[in-house]
Amino acid sequence: MILLDYRDKRPIYEQMVEKLERLIASGGLEQGSKMPSVRSLAVDLAVNPNTVQRAYTLLEQEGYLYTISGRGSFVAPEQEWRDGQMSRMLEEWVTLTRKARDAGLSQDVLQEQLWAVYSRSGPEESGAGGDMEN
Amino acid sequence: MILLDYRDKRPIYEQMVEKLERLIASGGLEQGSKMPSVRSLAVDLAVNPNTVQRAYTLLEQEGYLYTISGRGSFVAPEQEWRDGQMSRMLEEWVTLTRKARDAGLSQDVLQEQLWAVYSRSGPEESGAGGDMEN
DNA sequence: CAAGTGTATTAACTCTCTTAATACACTCAA
DNA sequence: TTGAGTGTATTAAGAGAGTTAATACACTTG
Numbered sequence: 319m320i321l322l323d324y325r326d327k328r329p330i331y332e333q334m335v336e337k338l339e340r341l342i343a344s345g346g347l348e349q350g351s352k353m354p355s356v357r358s359l360a361v362d363l364a365v366n367p368n369t370v371q372r373a374y375t376l377l378e379q380e381g382y383l384y385t386i387s388g389r390g391s392f393v394a395p396e397q398e399w400r401d402g403q404m405s406r407m408l409e410e411w412v413t414l415t416r417k418a419r420d421a422g423l424s425q426d427v428l429q430e431q432l433w434a435v436y437s438r439s440g441p442e443e444s445g446a447g448g449d450m451e452n
Numbered sequence: 453m454i455l456l457d458y459r460d461k462r463p464i465y466e467q468m469v470e471k472l473e474r475l476i477a478s479g480g481l482e483q484g485s486k487m488p489s490v491r492s493l494a495v496d497l498a499v500n501p502n503t504v505q506r507a508y509t510l511l512e513q514e515g516y517l518y519t520i521s522g523r524g525s526f527v528a529p530e531q532e533w534r535d536g537q538m539s540r541m542l543e544e545w546v547t548l549t550r551k552a553r554d555a556g557l558s559q560d561v562l563q564e565q566l567w568a569v570y571s572r573s574g575p576e577e578s579g580a581g582g583d584m585e586n
Numbered sequence: 587c588a589a590g591t592g593t594a595t596t597a598a599c600t601c602t603c604t605t606a607a608t609a610c611a612c613t614c615a616a
Numbered sequence: 617t618t619g620a621g622t623g624t625a626t627t628a629a630g631a632g633a634g635t636t637a638a639t640a641c642a643c644t645t646g
Contacts, residue, residue: 329635355591366637371593387592388644400556407555411562414548415569421541422534425570428545432566435549436559463604489622500606505624521623522612 319354322363330365334373342382342393353383353391453488456497464499468507476516476527487517487525 320337322330341347353359356374360367374391377383381402385391418428454471456464475481487493490508494501508525511517515536519525552562 331635356593357591367592368638369636372635374592385592386644387642388590390591404556407552408557408561408565411548411552411557412565412569414545415566418541418545419569422538423542423545425566427542428566431542431546432549432559432562435546435553465604490624491622501623502607503605506604508623519623520613522614522621524622 319359319362322365330363331369331372331376334363334370335376338373338377339380339382342377342399347393349393349395351393353393355390453493453496456499464497465503465506465510468497468504469510472507472511473514473516476511476533481527483527483529485527487527489524 320334320341322333326333347353353374354362356367356370360370363370374383374385378385378391381394381399383391384394384398415428419425454468454475456467460467481487487508488496490501490504494504497504508517508519512519512525515528515533517525518528518532549562553559
């Protein structure tokens with residue numbers, strides 16, 4: 319299902335979350351389909367069940383999965399996680415915008431930058447943020 | 453000059469940076485005036501000189517201080533740190549705005565929120581961000 | 587009830603971060 | 617030139633948070 323990268327310095331659960339997010343977001347898993355059980359995926363990846371559990375819990379909080387105790391975890395409908403992601407992002411953006419205002423940045427400057435960001439569509443001037451793996 | 457709070461869980465150097473930032477930003481220290489030497493302030497606060505050194509280095513990177521080796525550290529002109537702070541903030545804001553765009557948030561939504569933030573002047577809906585000490 | 591599932595608790599382990607000890611380098615005045 | 621002041625670099629010790637694992641508990645279904 320997914321593959322862990324041992325050269326990656328990040329914690330395992332974080333790696334799992336990222337890869338599963340992508341898998342679901344890209345449509346690689348159908349809505350409502352059953353995820354592997356905590357134990358089976360743990361055996362599969364040779365990690366502790368609690369590590370899988372942690373990843374699943376985070377994915378659930380982000381709206382990617384829903385869980386029924388005793389039954390299993392399932393892939394949530396797209397609307398779920400897309401809405402959640404956008405609302406979290408908006409909240410974060412507003413918070414930072416307030417800080418920018420308090421730091422003395424004018425509305426005009428932000429207005430202009432906002433326009434600039436949207437006039438170019440792709441993620442330009444990447445710098446360090448590039449993602450290149452699975 | 454400043455006072456450390458031992459109930460504060462944050463590292464000492466971080467606490468020092470915050471308090472000195474405020475002291476300088478509030479005009480409590482005159483431009484060009486000499487800061488206490490690394491060693492004397494260390495004795496004063498009963499911490500290691502390296503800890504003071506670390507705080508000074510950070511403050512220098514933020515433009516609050518400038519240093520002449522062998523002479524001492526001095527309070528930088530206001531323009532220095534104010535410009536630096538605003539440009540760092542703007543950069544961060546643009547980065548997050550790109551992410552928001554990529555997450556699917558429309559320009560209109562951000563536009564509206566931007567307006568809302570600036571129509572109210574004070575830091576409202578604070579929640580956890582409140583600062584109440586020295 | 588048995589075998590599957592998720593969940594909670596506790597502890598060991600690792601590793602980053604903070605802080606300290608110490609030595610080095612520069613400036614200035616006596 | 618030398619000594620007492622200053623900032624700077626290197627190394628290591630110590631503490632602490634975060635990650636992972638071991639284990640037991642609880643729920644669902646055939």
